[in-house]
Amino acid sequence: MVETTAWGVLLLPVILGLFAVGAAAFDATLAARAAGVAAPRSAALAPLRSAAGLLVQQRRRTLAADTLLWRAAGMVLLVAAVLASLVTPLGQWAVGDLSAGVVWFNAMEIVAWAAVWLAGWGANSAFGLVGGYRFVAQGLAYELPHMFVLTTAALGAGSLRVADIVAAQQDLWFVVWMPVAFAVYLLSVLAMAFAGPFNHAVSSDVAGGVLAELSGVDRLVFVAGRWVLLVSGAAMAVPLFLGGGSGPLLPDWLWTLVKTALVLAALVWAGRRVPTIRMERFEEISWMVLIPATLLQALFVSLVVI
Amino acid sequence: MDGMQLAGGVPMAGRADDRDGLTLDQLHVPLGPLLPLWPPGLVVRTKLQGDVIQQAAVEVLGIGDARGDAFWLRPGRPLKARWLDASAALLAIAGWADAAAVARRLRDQVLTGTPQAEIAGPIRRWGRQVRRSRTLPWLLTGVGQVPDKPSTPRALAGDALTRLYRWVDSLADPKTSVAPPDVADGTPWAVDVLPSVLEGCELATARLIVASLDLDTDMLTVCEAHHG
Known part of the structure; x- marks a missing residue:
């Protein structure tokens, strides 16, 4: 059973923030190791150092920028990323136990589409706009497989309530009999947080794309929102496929945290091992391979449930 | 300039036919001479429609001033x-x-x-x-x-x-x-x-x-x- 807690509203952003900082630190450590930096451990602090730098950096202006929408983009991304986790249970507590929790999660991460596109549009810069449109194209590639995968997990439990999905995995975790759905879910989490190898919207070939002109606090809020979105996606993998808080010895809230950390670390590690996948190639593999595969998985699950 | 819309004093993008014959906005975007991971001094003057390069002109800046020392x-x-x-x-x-x-x-x-x-x-x-x-x-x-x-x-x-x-x-x-x-x-x-x-x-x-x-x-x- 999942009970809702009011004080969770205060705790949730803190937990998400800590995970986001941890993920960024792990990412920076991996980068430093590849570059052969003498002390990769001190590289773990690099994200915090650059965050401090961004806090005092003066904002860069561009000609005829759409300032309101541009500044709003980062806030929208961060708030949507936090709200997405509203329905994710930590052990037996969740901030909100909505009857259509899976739909809520999906709706919040789609808000990110608007946020990223606005960040690209607002700067009135060619590279920013190219980055923004790349993300919209990426959305076309990952969103359908992503939704089919969410549907598959809901089908397995016969409910859109996240608590019911966790309860349905008491005997057998969904990852065991829905491995395709789980794999595609992880891929789509990387894509929705435009993390590597799906970072074409912010890649270096367009000088940072959406991020090209973002500076100071605006940049900090946007980048933080991106990491929190990755955390929210990784955290949702636990109730959807990994049995929620179930596990031996440890209390269930701790199991949830451990599983989330493992999924997150795997995502960050895997994302660095592959070159950036350009939109036209992603589109191809998404429509030719991922969509049929997820549909077959959904069909298989429906037959088993019947 | 009466009829032309201005965004921050810069004229709006002009239009031209794209590769499929559709009339689309055309931006003049120079790539270089300074970009990360880009040959220094190389300038590619592009006419972009969306992110597709319709036309590219290449020049290399500063050859005359260089010392011939590679x-x-x-x-x-x-x-x-x-x-x-x-x-x-x-x-x-x-x-x-x-x-x-x-x-x-x-x-x-x-x-x-x-x-x-x-x-x-x-x-x-x-x-x-x-x-x-x-x-x-x-x-x-x-x-x-x-x-x-x-x-x-x-x-x-x-x-x-x-x-x-x-x-x-x-x-x-x-x-x-x-x-x-x-x-x-x-x-x-x-x-x-x-x-x-x-x-x-x-x-x-x-x-x-x-x-x-x-x-x-x-x-x-x-x-x-x-x-x-």
Whole structure:
């Protein structure tokens, strides 16, 4: 059973923030190791150092920028990323136990589409706009497989309530009999947080794309929102496929945290091992391979449930 | 200027037919002369519709003022280091930051005179990792295919993937890996074919193409000096 807690509203952003900082630190450590930096451990602090730098950096202006929408983009991304986790249970507590929790999660991460596109549009810069449109194209590639995968997990439990999905995995975790759905879910989490190898919207070939002109606090809020979105996606993998808080010895809230950390670390590690996948190639593999595969998985699950 | 809309004092984009015959906004966007992972001084003046390059004009700035002294032709700069440098730039543009970082580290080690025996192993390991990637061929095959003519420099023939693999294989080969710098450079030829190769490409592909052609704008100043 999942009970809702009011004080969770205060705790949730803190937990998400800590995970986001941890993920960024792990990412920076991996980068430093590849570059052969003498002390990769001190590289773990690099994200915090650059965050401090961004806090005092003066904002860069561009000609005829759409300032309101541009500044709003980062806030929208961060708030949507936090709200997405509203329905994710930590052990037996969740901030909100909505009857259509899976739909809520999906709706919040789609808000990110608007946020990223606005960040690209607002700067009135060619590279920013190219980055923004790349993300919209990426959305076309990952969103359908992503939704089919969410549907598959809901089908397995016969409910859109996240608590019911966790309860349905008491005997057998969904990852065991829905491995395709789980794999595609992880891929789509990387894509929705435009993390590597799906970072074409912010890649270096367009000088940072959406991020090209973002500076100071605006940049900090946007980048933080991106990491929190990755955390929210990784955290949702636990109730959807990994049995929620179930596990031996440890209390269930701790199991949830451990599983989330493992999924997150795997995502960050895997994302660095592959070159950036350009939109036209992603589109191809998404429509030719991922969509049929997820549909077959959904069909298989429906037959088993019947 | 009455009828024209102005955004911050800049006229709105004009329109022109795109490759499918649709009338779309056309932006004039220069790439270079200064961009990360871009040959210094190279300017590609593009007409963009969306992120597709409709037209490209190439020029290299500052040739007249240069001293005719190419970085890669100075003593102690083996070809091996240049291949690593070119591979690092291409891998970074392709979005594989870690493999690029390793290549840059190895390049620096070669330039600071690390003995061949010590560095051969790490270079081979890096080369194996690059050649083992299955995503890279999927992303680079057919990108920047240059016309197969007698005038095409052998080092630049094929597409971006062929060129990357050529550098990687040459680096692993003990015979070629001690080669001296190459004066017969492909850069003048590459600058000539660049506009025709870039036209119709997306921005992302264009960046990959430029990186894969290993343009060394220093070499143009040397050629200039040779011609008088």
